[in-house]
């Protein structure tokens with residue numbers, strides 16, 4: 001067999017007895033190993049006797065499948081260092097070719113030839129010549145590793161306000177139950193920074209930030225602790241355990257070999273039946289370590305490769321023309337950010353608070369000369385101002401590492417608080433990600449330019465409406481008002497809008513719904529018209545939210561997984 005298989009090769013292979021190393025078989029094949037893929041895997045494995053084969057393009061970077069890297073004590077002691085982990089984990093989706101004219105280049109250094117229209121651009125590997133700069137989500141990125149983004153996410157799991165859920169076809173009662181299950185699966189808590197079992201404050205900074213806002217921020221803002229997929233360690237409460245994909249899957253050995261994970265394997269495309277294009281016969285995979293194609297056969301296929309990767313697999317399977325909503329109705333959140341240095345009066349309040357006296361004295365005894373009354377091990381603040389009708393955005397007042405926001409030597413990190421406000425985007429069909437390519441005479445689809453993994457290059461066409469911009473402006477004003485209650489801007493981290501796409505919260509690209517013209521999949525995430533194909537991830541969310549999407553995606557996936565279980569049970573009858 002050639003190392004690259006075309007559809008004809010695959011049709012021949014699946015009909016003949018073949019060498020097993022070319023064909024993988026399982027009851028369910030799941031593409032992607034993030035929280036949503038794991039939600040499907042766990043539900044199916046627990047509720048049936050089925051076998052599950054999970055395909056992940058990245059490698060396994062932790063001995064525990066898909067664990068959050070921030071569980072390392074190193075990062076809990078030095079959150080700034082985690083910024084570099086995140087930077088390393090994010091690969092941008094669409095970068096226009098660089099302007100490679102280097103005016104200072106002398107001698108015989110190479111420069112691209114000037115074209116007829118007088119420009120010269122270098123199309124370096126992975127850049128996208130189709131990308132219109134003004135319509136790009138420049139900072140949008142993916143993570144290719146076992147566990148996906150859950151290996152470095154912030155773990156914020158707010159439940160969206162009713163106004164953020166208008167298109168979701170799952171009825172409210174059912175949704176509420178599924179949200180409850182999703183919170184359990186992700187191990188969500190909102191009290192891990194408040195009080196311990198003795199009633200003592202766990203974090204000085206968290207409690208003081210929350211109190212300052214509760215006492216001073218006007219309006220009914222419902223200030224509360226940020227719901228996080230995290231649990232304080234019982235053996236050593238100085239540290240916490242952040243949830244990752246492993247939290248959802250649990251111990252895989254309990255499935256007695258029914259769960260298998262193939263790493264560094266690209267899920268290239270779905271291969272439809274020759275006579276019935278709405279039935280999937282197999283999936284074409286690429287074993288990246290050995291540079292050869294293999295195929296996987298299953299009763300059900302679940303694609304959970306993220307809001308870009310999932311429509312990318314469907315497009316590469318030549319399904320874009322059959323699914324008019326694919327990649328459309330895309331929403332991404334705007335993100336305003338600043339960091340403040342806490343006010344003198346807040347630090348004085350900490351110093352004089354009798355509840356914290358013993359802790360502060362113990363700290364000062366050990367670290368003579370430290371002018372700050374905050375122990376080095378004091379956990380960070382984790383406060384939320386939720387979305388409300390009057391203030392329709394989601395606000396995090398916390399301290400966290402992301403690909404930006406490290407404090408470094410600019411200030412003592414204990415007095416710095418981050419403010420991140422997330423705004424919605426109007427839902428518009430025109431806002432989309434598309435994947436250029438064409439069908440060959442044989443009906444196979446060939447990608448145009450490709451990304452560095454050889455998949456069709458994603459191109460964004462996304463614009464914020466005037467309504468979005470006006471709302472963003474109000475959100476920025478609100479962030480500044482909240483910031484002024486807490487302190488002064490840390491130089492270099494003044495209020496700013498972050499690059500489009502940086503929230504990493506794209507929704508809509510494989511949205512669920514009842515109308516096949518306006519959605520990709522039904523309320524159970526089964527692709528319209530297909531019996532054996534499911535999609536999962538943030539792309540399934542049919543709404544524009546300010547709240548972080550992971551909890552909602554897991555909620556939707558729980559319903560999808562139940563439908564896969566039903567299919568498997570029916571096939572047993």
Ligand code: KBG
Nearest residue numbers: 154156402420502503504548
């Ligand atoms: O603060 C986080 C936020 O919680 C999140 O979900 C997003 O992906 O990244 C933010 C940092 O920019």
